[in-house]
Amino acid sequence: xxxxxxxxxAPLTISVAAGKGGTGKTLVSTSLxxxxxxEYPDKVALLDGDVEEPNADLLxxxxxxxxxxxxxxxPEVDAEACIHCGKCAEACxxxxxxxxxxxxxxFHELCTGCGACAYVCPVDAIAEVxxxxxxxxxxxxxxxxEFTQGRSEIAQQHTGSVTSALKAHIKxxxxxxxxxxxxxxxxxQETIEDSDYCILVTEPTPFGLNDLKAAVETCRTLSxxxxxxxxxxxxxxxxxxxxxxxxGISVLLKIPHExxxxxxxSRGETLVLAFPEWRGPLGQVFDAIVEEVAQ
Amino acid sequence: MKMAIASTGESLDSQVDPRFxxxxxxxxxxxxxxxxxxxxxxxxxxxxxxGVEAAQMVANMGCRGVVASTFGPNAAHALAQGGLAxxxxxxGTVREAIEAVKAGTLExxxxxxxxxxxxxxx
Amino acid sequence: xxxxxQMTVVSGKGGTGKTSVLASFAALADGKVIADTDVDAANLHIMLHPTVxxxxxxxxxxxxxxxxEKCKQCGECERACRFDAITVDDxxxxxxxxxxxxxxxxxxxxxxxxxALTGDLYVSETKYGxxxxxxxxxxxxxxxxxxxxxxxxxxxxxxxxxxxxVIIDGPPGIGCTVTAAIADIDLALVVTEPTPSGIHDMARVLKTAxxxxxxxxxxxxxxxxxxALSDETERVAAEHGARAxxxxxxxxxxxxxxxxxxxxxxxxxxxxxxKAITRCWSDLEQMLKSL
Numbered sequence: 001x002x003x004x005x006x007x008x009x010a011p012l013t014i015s016v017a018a019g020k021g022g023t024g025k026t027l028v029s030t031s032l033x034x035x036x037x038x039e040y041p042d043k044v045a046l047l048d049g050d051v052e053e054p055n056a057d058l059l060x061x062x063x064x065x066x067x068x069x070x071x072x073x074x075p076e077v078d079a080e081a082c083i084h085c086g087k088c089a090e091a092c093x094x095x096x097x098x099x100x101x102x103x104x105x106x107f108h109e110l111c112t113g114c115g116a117c118a119y120v121c122p123v124d125a126i127a128e129v130x131x132x133x134x135x136x137x138x139x140x141x142x143x144x145x146e147f148t149q150g151r152s153e154i155a156q157q158h159t160g161s162v163t164s165a166l167k168a169h170i171k172x173x174x175x176x177x178x179x180x181x182x183x184x185x186x187x188x189q190e191t192i193e194d195s196d197y198c199i200l201v202t203e204p205t206p207f208g209l210n211d212l213k214a215a216v217e218t219c220r221t222l223s224x225x226x227x228x229x230x231x232x233x234x235x236x237x238x239x240x241x242x243x244x245x246x247x248g249i250s251v252l253l254k255i256p257h258e259x260x261x262x263x264x265x266s267r268g269e270t271l272v273l274a275f276p277e278w279r280g281p282l283g284q285v286f287d288a289i290v291e292e293v294a295q
Numbered sequence: 296m297k298m299a300i301a302s303t304g305e306s307l308d309s310q311v312d313p314r315f316x317x318x319x320x321x322x323x324x325x326x327x328x329x330x331x332x333x334x335x336x337x338x339x340x341x342x343x344x345x346g347v348e349a350a351q352m353v354a355n356m357g358c359r360g361v362v363a364s365t366f367g368p369n370a371a372h373a374l375a376q377g378g379l380a381x382x383x384x385x386x387g388t389v390r391e392a393i394e395a396v397k398a399g400t401l402e403x404x405x406x407x408x409x410x411x412x413x414x415x416x417x
Numbered sequence: 418x419x420x421x422x423q424m425t426v427v428s429g430k431g432g433t434g435k436t437s438v439l440a441s442f443a444a445l446a447d448g449k450v451i452a453d454t455d456v457d458a459a460n461l462h463i464m465l466h467p468t469v470x471x472x473x474x475x476x477x478x479x480x481x482x483x484x485x486e487k488c489k490q491c492g493e494c495e496r497a498c499r500f501d502a503i504t505v506d507d508x509x510x511x512x513x514x515x516x517x518x519x520x521x522x523x524x525x526x527x528x529x530x531x532x533a534l535t536g537d538l539y540v541s542e543t544k545y546g547x548x549x550x551x552x553x554x555x556x557x558x559x560x561x562x563x564x565x566x567x568x569x570x571x572x573x574x575x576x577x578x579x580x581x582x583v584i585i586d587g588p589p590g591i592g593c594t595v596t597a598a599i600a601d602i603d604l605a606l607v608v609t610e611p612t613p614s615g616i617h618d619m620a621r622v623l624k625t626a627x628x629x630x631x632x633x634x635x636x637x638x639x640x641x642x643x644x645a646l647s648d649e650t651e652r653v654a655a656e657h658g659a660r661a662x663x664x665x666x667x668x669x670x671x672x673x674x675x676x677x678x679x680x681x682x683x684x685x686x687x688x689x690x691x692k693a694i695t696r697c698w699s700d701l702e703q704m705l706k707s708l
Binding site for chain 1: 351
Binding site for chain 3: 018019020021022023024026050052053055058059091093094112113114115116119120152154155156157158159160164181182183184185186187189190193205206207210211214217218221222235236237259262263265266267268
């Protein structure tokens with residue numbers, strides 16, 4: 001068994017992503033975390049990085065213990081001190097502070113919290129005050145997985161601070177499984193960029209293949225080793241498998257399309273909880289990843 | 296008086312664009328002599344900040360009022376704070392809108408009418 | 418009025434069948450232009466087979482760029498940046514928010530903000546009508562800007578051709594790309610599935626739409642995999658002021674249609690799911706006319 005100590009798994013950070021949403025990324029991340037926690041109790045953490053739509057906790061029995069708000073600093077203008085020079089509005093790239101004739105107006109939900117306006121104000125008329133943009137919830141899932149979830153506030157435009165706050169909870173010394181948001185742009189990249197390995201979950205259809213290619217390109221750009229899990233195998237064609245073969249990307253696991261899996265999902269039960277026979281194959285996925293990373 | 300009219304095109308005979316922040320063109324017209332200039336609304340590309348940017352643009356160009364059918368909450372707040380008047384007009388050309396402003400027949404708005412969420416923008 | 422109505426189809430969570438349903442609407446609807454704003458994982462073109470007429474490079478989000486000749490390695494930029502995006506040696510273009518604070522603090526004026534190539538904007542023709550879509554450069558920032566450009570291109574076509582409807586394929590989630598896709602529209606249609614995450618994610622997107630004052634409707638896809646949760650989905654939708662338009666049955670013919678890269682209403686017009694989609698479109702058309 002390629003692990004670090006007798007009852008410790010290699011403390012890798014494994015992200016789980018998918019170009020296309022809805023391919024089964026969260027099914028895989030929760031199942032992998034739960035299986036590893038059976039083998040190595042208290043050595044496994046799962047982080048839900050889809051801060052706009054976190055729903056990993058809906059696939060496993062989760063008990064939340066703690067919640068911390070995430071804040072950014074937003075501008076408050078002292079109207080009496082303000083000399084209406086407009087430098088703040090000029091500096092702001094997000095249109096969160098504007099000068100309309102002689103009045104300076106702020107728009108906090110557009111603010112990224114960068115501090116440029118306060119920096120340029122020549123008369124120190126701008127105070128920076130905290131604004132809650134999301135929260136980090138922590139607890140235990142399926143009895144033994146350390147679970148952390150990021151959740152952005154409704155209508156908050158810039159969610160990067162919530163993702164950063166979540167990633168600060170990745171601990172060395174444990175296996176961390178990080179569930180990424182769908183897509184291949186910034187939110188997904190921020191989640192996978194420091195991971196040791198990225199599992200890309202896809203479906204064997206033209207949609208799945210199209211988005212897998214973009215996700216693979218992103219992994220390559222970020223130099224993150226990666227492999228593929230094919231979910232709902234059997235509903236489409238062989239094009240995804242052929243692509244993986246041509247590109248030298250390992251297919252770590254194939255989960256067949258089965259109505260009973262979809263029904264369990266719709267009851268809020270992830271794969272290994274509903275069908276324990278999948279524990280072994282997921283454990284083997286981890287072993288394969290450890291081996292690939294070691295090379 | 297200088298007014299900004301949200302427009303779908305660059306002439307006085309273009310249809311008024313119903314939305315202010317993301318309208319395609321802004322016609323800045325002098326209601327006294329009907330002289331005007333047409334500005335491509337570069338604020339439209341600003342995503343969320345479109346309403347704020349468009350409000351700043353028209354205020355900085357000396358407009359005293361704006362005509363469109365709807366004003367998003369950010370644009371409405373910005374314009375109201377800056378003391379610019381907002382007028383509602385729909386279903387006609389820029390020229391017709393200007394005539395209606397001059398005739399005083401347009402409804403003047405007090406705040407955001409485009410969104411349920413209103414109130415403090417800060 | 419400009420005369421056209423705009424409907425964006427969103428899902429909250431991915432994989433609920435939004436793009437398949439929308440492809441069928443494209444086949445059913447007359448007098449419309451399609452906009453694919455799901456730029457991060459654009460799939461609609463796979464179903465609609467556009468012929469590209471014009472391509473425009475889109476230089477969107479700005480990021481910080483350093484002039485190494487001017488840089489004295491003082492580290493002010495590193496100290497000031499709140500996004501851990503810059504060090505004396507390197508700029509992390511994924512973390513960079515393009516705020517410009519580093520350009521302001523640099524005593525040597527060695528940093529500037531420059532627009533980065535974000536993607537390509539396409540205006541195309543399909544057998545179902547005109548289409549505006551885009552391809553995001555993998556790694557680029559997916560802010561609302563490219564979404565807004567795609568929509569503007571579609572609206573320009575609607576004005577030019579006197580079309581009735583702009584149908585927009587929206588992104589997943591509830592962040593800035595979604596809000597750019599639903600700004601100023603007449604109707605947001607949520608296509609969801611009867612699962613706990615489908616309901617949870619639908620509720621968040623309905624709250625987001627409500628915050629921006631957008632009317633909403635909901636279609637429950639694959640409804641028969643869990644009838645009780647389909648009821649729950651519609652109940653939660655109603656709680657958020659959204660109208661339930663209809664339910665679509667789970668049918669493997671939908672996936673066959675995707676593999677055949679054809680909208681299901683064309684691929685299997687007599688199937689139960691095609692008939693249900695057709696009924697839904699008819700109701701939506703009426704609803705749009707009245708909004």
